[in-house]
Amino acid sequence: MSGANTFFVTTPIYYVNDKPHIGHAYTTLACDVLARFKRLDGFDVKFLTGTDEHGQKVEKSAETAGMTPLVLADQNSGNFRELARILGCTNDDFIRTTEPRHLAACQALWNKLVEKGDIYLGAYEGWYSVRDEAFYAEDELIKGPGETKLAPTGAPVEWVKEPSYFFRLSAWQDRLLKWYEDNPDCVGPNSRRNEVMSFVKGGLQDLSVSRTSFKWGIPVPGDDAHIMYVWLDALTNYITALGYPDTSGDFARYWPNVIHMVGKDIVRFHAVYWPAFLMAADLPPPKRVFAHGWWTNEGQKISKSLGNVIDPLSLIETYGLDQVRYFLLREVPFGNDGDFSHRAMIGRMNSELANDYGNLVQRVLSMIGKNCGGVVPERGPATDDDREMLDPAYGLLDKLRAAMDRQLYHDAIEAVWVVVRAANGYVDKQAPWALKKTDPARMGTVLWTLAETIRCLALLTQPFMPTSSARILEQLAVPDNQRSFASFGPVGALGSGTALPSPQGVFPRFVEESPA
Missing domain, CATH: 1.10.730.10 (Isoleucyl-tRNA Synthetase; Domain 1)
Known part of the structure; x- marks a missing residue:
C-alpha cells in the first residue's frame, strides 16, 4: 500500500453537460493548493481531475444538439481542461471516462464484484432523476407544482421499470458504520460525517447498478443489453488513473492515501457507495472524503434560470488569477456555504x-x-x-x-x-x-x-x-x-550582503472604473 510520504488528491470528475462555473473552479483550486502545499513539503503528490462523460443526460443533450454523445463530450471536456490550465492548476493527469483505460478498469471492477457475489440480476422499479443521475426512495421526494414529485434537489423524477443488476449495498451497512467509527477523519467536515452516518443507520437498500433504457455508457461485461450505472462508472475513475486493475505501480504507490474533494451534494456517492464498492472488491477505502459548501451570488442562489452563474474566467480577467485564488479560499471557511460579492x-x-x-x-x-x-x-x-x-x-x-x-x-x-x-x-x-x-x-x-x-x-x-x-x-x-x-x-535564512533587485509592487490596489 501507499508510502507515508505519498499524497493523492482528486477533484470530482466534472459532468460534461455543464459549462465550467465557480463551483468547479472552487473545488479544483482547493485541490491545487493542497497539491502544491504537499509538494513543497516534500511529498510525492499525484493530483487528478477530469470529466464524467456517460449517462442518459449526455445522450439526451447530444440528441437535442444534433451530434453524437462523443462529439459533445469532446467539446465540453476541453472546456474543463482549459479551466484547469487558466486557474494555474498543477494536475498530473486529466481523466475522461470515455478513454479505453477507464473501460478496462470499470469492467474489471464489475467482474470482481460479481466474483465476490455482490452483484445480482433483478428488476428495478422506482423513482429516477435523469438530471441528478440518481435513484430516490419515495420518502426522499418533495412536492412540486400541482401533484408532481421532485427529487430532494428539486430535479424532476420519472418512474422507471426495467431489468437491472443490483449491488448488495444492504450487506455493507454494519461494515460501513464500523469504518466511520474506526476512522473518525474519513469524512469531513463533521457535519457531513454525521449526515452520512445518519443516512447509513437509517438502513441501506441494494443499489441498482445498470440500466437498459439507453446506450451511452460502459457495457456490463457479458451482458451488452445493460449499461453500467453512471456513478459506478464515474467513481472508478480514481483508481483507473492509478492503473487499476494492475494494483502494483501507481496503485500501490498512492492508494489509499487519497483525499477526494467533493461538493456537499455528492457526498453520499463518495462516502457510502464508493467505500462499499471498494471494500467489496477487496480494496481499501479512501483515507478521506471532504465535502465543501456551495456559493451564492450577491445573496442569491446561483442558477441558470436566474442568469447569475459566475464565470471564473471573467473573474480572473477582472481581478487577476492570484487574487481570485486567494479570495475563494479566504472568504469562507472551507466546508461552509459562502456568498460571492x-x-x-x-x-x-x-x-x-x-x-x-x-x-x-x-x-x-x-x-x-x-x-x-x-x-x-x-x-x-x-x-x-x-x-x-x-x-x-x-x-x-x-x-x-x-x-x-x-x-x-x-x-x-x-x-x-x-x-x-x-x-x-x-x-x-x-x-x-x-x-x-x-x-x-x-x-x-x-x-x-x-x-x-x-x-x-x-x-x-x-x-x-x-x-x-x-x-x-x-x-x-x-x-x-x-x-x-x-x-x-x-x-x-537570508544571507547578509546578498544583492537585491529594485523592488516592484506586487499587489496593486483595485480601482473600479467610474461609469462613463
Whole structure:
C-alpha cells in the first residue's frame, strides 16, 4: 500500500453537460493548493481531475444538439481542461471516462464484484432523476407544482421499470458504520460525517447498478443489453488513473492515501457507495472524503434560470488569477456555504493584499534599497522585539500543516495574516527610518528581521498565490532551489550582503472604473 510520504488528491470528475462555473473552479483550486502545499513539503503528490462523460443526460443533450454523445463530450471536456490550465492548476493527469483505460478498469471492477457475489440480476422499479443521475426512495421526494414529485434537489423524477443488476449495498451497512467509527477523519467536515452516518443507520437498500433504457455508457461485461450505472462508472475513475486493475505501480504507490474533494451534494456517492464498492472488491477505502459548501451570488442562489452563474474566467480577467485564488479560499471557511460579492472581493484585495501584505513588502524592500545599498543588511544581536517578530513567523509552517491536513484553508490564511499584521506593527514600532540617523546597525537588524519574515510569508503563500509569491521571492533573491519548505525557518535564512533587485509592487490596489 501507499508510502507515508505519498499524497493523492482528486477533484470530482466534472459532468460534461455543464459549462465550467465557480463551483468547479472552487473545488479544483482547493485541490491545487493542497497539491502544491504537499509538494513543497516534500511529498510525492499525484493530483487528478477530469470529466464524467456517460449517462442518459449526455445522450439526451447530444440528441437535442444534433451530434453524437462523443462529439459533445469532446467539446465540453476541453472546456474543463482549459479551466484547469487558466486557474494555474498543477494536475498530473486529466481523466475522461470515455478513454479505453477507464473501460478496462470499470469492467474489471464489475467482474470482481460479481466474483465476490455482490452483484445480482433483478428488476428495478422506482423513482429516477435523469438530471441528478440518481435513484430516490419515495420518502426522499418533495412536492412540486400541482401533484408532481421532485427529487430532494428539486430535479424532476420519472418512474422507471426495467431489468437491472443490483449491488448488495444492504450487506455493507454494519461494515460501513464500523469504518466511520474506526476512522473518525474519513469524512469531513463533521457535519457531513454525521449526515452520512445518519443516512447509513437509517438502513441501506441494494443499489441498482445498470440500466437498459439507453446506450451511452460502459457495457456490463457479458451482458451488452445493460449499461453500467453512471456513478459506478464515474467513481472508478480514481483508481483507473492509478492503473487499476494492475494494483502494483501507481496503485500501490498512492492508494489509499487519497483525499477526494467533493461538493456537499455528492457526498453520499463518495462516502457510502464508493467505500462499499471498494471494500467489496477487496480494496481499501479512501483515507478521506471532504465535502465543501456551495456559493451564492450577491445573496442569491446561483442558477441558470436566474442568469447569475459566475464565470471564473471573467473573474480572473477582472481581478487577476492570484487574487481570485486567494479570495475563494479566504472568504469562507472551507466546508461552509459562502456568498460571492464583488464588494467583498475588492475589499479583500485592497485591505489584505494591497494594504497589508503588498505594502509591507514594498516598504521594507524600498527601505533596504534606499538605506542599505540594495543588499540584505547585517543581522546584529536580536532583541525581545525581534524574537517576538521572528519566532511566530518561524512557527507558521507547523500551524499551516495542521490546518491544511484538515482542509482549513481559511485558518491557514488567517495564521499567515496574523504575522503580516504583526510585521506591519513592528515596522511602525521600530521606525527604521528614524534609526538610520540614531543607530544604523540597529536599523540593519530590524530590516533583516522584516526581510526574513517576508521570506517566510512568501514561501507559505506559494500554494495560494504562486505567481505573486514567486515575484516576492525573486525580489529577496531567493533561488529556485530554496523555495520548498525544506528551506523554511533558520536553515534557509537570508544571507547578509546578498544583492537585491529594485523592488516592484506586487499587489496593486483595485480601482473600479467610474461609469462613463
